[in-house]
Amino acid sequence: MPLFEVQVIIENKPGMSDPEGQTILNDLVLKGDHRDVKKIRSAKMLRFQVNAKTAKSAELSVKKICDDLRIYNPIASKVTFAVDPR
Amino acid sequence: MRVGVIVFPGSNCDRDMYHVLRDVFKLDARYFWHEDRLPKNLDAIILPGGFSYGDRLRAGVIAAHSPVIADVKKMADRGMPVLGVCNGFQILVEAQLLPGVLLKNTSLNFMCRWTELTVENNRTPFTAQFKIGQKIPIPIANGEGRYYVDKPTLETLKKNNQIVFRYGQNINDSVFDIAGICNKDGNVVGMMPHPERAVEAEVNPQDPKPSSLIFESLIATVGAKR
Numbered sequence: 001m002p003l004f005e006v007q008v009i010i011e012n013k014p015g016m017s018d019p020e021g022q023t024i025l026n027d028l029v030l031k032g033d034h035r036d037v038k039k040i041r042s043a044k045m046l047r048f049q050v051n052a053k054t055a056k057s058a059e060l061s062v063k064k065i066c067d068d069l070r071i072y073n074p075i076a077s078k079v080t081f082a083v084d085p086r
Numbered sequence: 087m088r089v090g091v092i093v094f095p096g097s098n099c100d101r102d103m104y105h106v107l108r109d110v111f112k113l114d115a116r117y118f119w120h121e122d123r124l125p126k127n128l129d130a131i132i133l134p135g136g137f138s139y140g141d142r143l144r145a146g147v148i149a150a151h152s153p154v155i156a157d158v159k160k161m162a163d164r165g166m167p168v169l170g171v172c173n174g175f176q177i178l179v180e181a182q183l184l185p186g187v188l189l190k191n192t193s194l195n196f197m198c199r200w201t202e203l204t205v206e207n208n209r210t211p212f213t214a215q216f217k218i219g220q221k222i223p224i225p226i227a228n229g230e231g232r233y234y235v236d237k238p239t240l241e242t243l244k245k246n247n248q249i250v251f252r253y254g255q256n257i258n259d260s261v262f263d264i265a266g267i268c269n270k271d272g273n274v275v276g277m278m279p280h281p282e283r284a285v286e287a288e289v290n291p292q293d294p295k296p297s298s299l300i301f302e303s304l305i306a307t308v309g310a311k312r
Contacts, residue, residue, distance in 0.1 A: 012189075016234075017192065017259075019190065019192045019193070019194050020190075020194060023194065069151065070147055070150070070180065071143065071147075073144060073147070073180070073187050075186065075187045075234070075235065075236070076187045076189060076234055
């Protein structure tokens with residue numbers, strides 16, 4: 001079976017505060033005079049390398065693992081998946 | 087009265103808790119490693135503070151999958167008093183024994199300071215000896231102590247009387263200044279502040295008596311059941 005890399009991006013739900021992103025924006029980027037930047041959200045990314053028949057099945061199996069093991073906290077976090085063939 | 091203190095890799099308040107249970111309150115405290123099964127003859131379980139698994143991924147989430155937690159869940163379902171302090175609270179929410187989540191403090195700093203709690207619910211095994219509204223001077227020490235639930239869940243917590251302790255002032259943007267909550271039945275309680283650091287005059291320059299009532303409530307509750 002081919003190897004796929006599934007990227008799991010975990011961030012706070014929209015509307016929830018993100019103190020790390022706000023600090024990067026206000027105390028670094030905007031102080032550097034990059035006025036075009038309007039928002040920064042921080043996130044955590046995990047890269048899973050998995051054997052699977054297809055990209056879709058790789059994504060589904062990683063999604064199931066993330067749900068079952070609470071890799072992200074569904075109360076506070078939003079999660080997105082992206083998959084690349086290796 | 088026999089109290090189990092659960093030890094995870096990275097727990098660091100387990101000995102403080104054990105000392106307080108044994109030496110201050112003269113209870114039969116026992117350590118249980120996270121891979122252990124729990125005996126049936128326990129009267130209460132305490133999950134102490136610390137940094138289980140170095141807070142990797144998220145505070146408490148890896149410990150929440152430990153073998154011992156399956157037994158804690160079973161015993162909690164049967165009504166056994168369970169207290170989680172600091173990291174123990176984080177583990178209880180990640181194990182879904184308590185609602186909500188503990189996020190990084192808004193300051194992104196580790197906060198180590200004295201706070202004042204207000205008792206909101208005196209119908210739990212750990213608060214039965216308090217008066218509603220009673221104040222507790224007590225220290226916090228955490229990096230991920232900002233309690234969060236969405237608005238509908240907060241309303242449910244209020245309706246079910248699940249808010250046990252609130253901070254006297256906004257210290258870390260916790261929703262509704264929540265410092266401690268309980269499950270619907272009231273037997274599982276989680277709190278971010280450290281009562282085990284506040285029950286002896288040598289380490290509490292303010293008043294050790296209110297924090298002592300957390301343990302005295304447990305002793306009275308378990309004693310009354312016998």
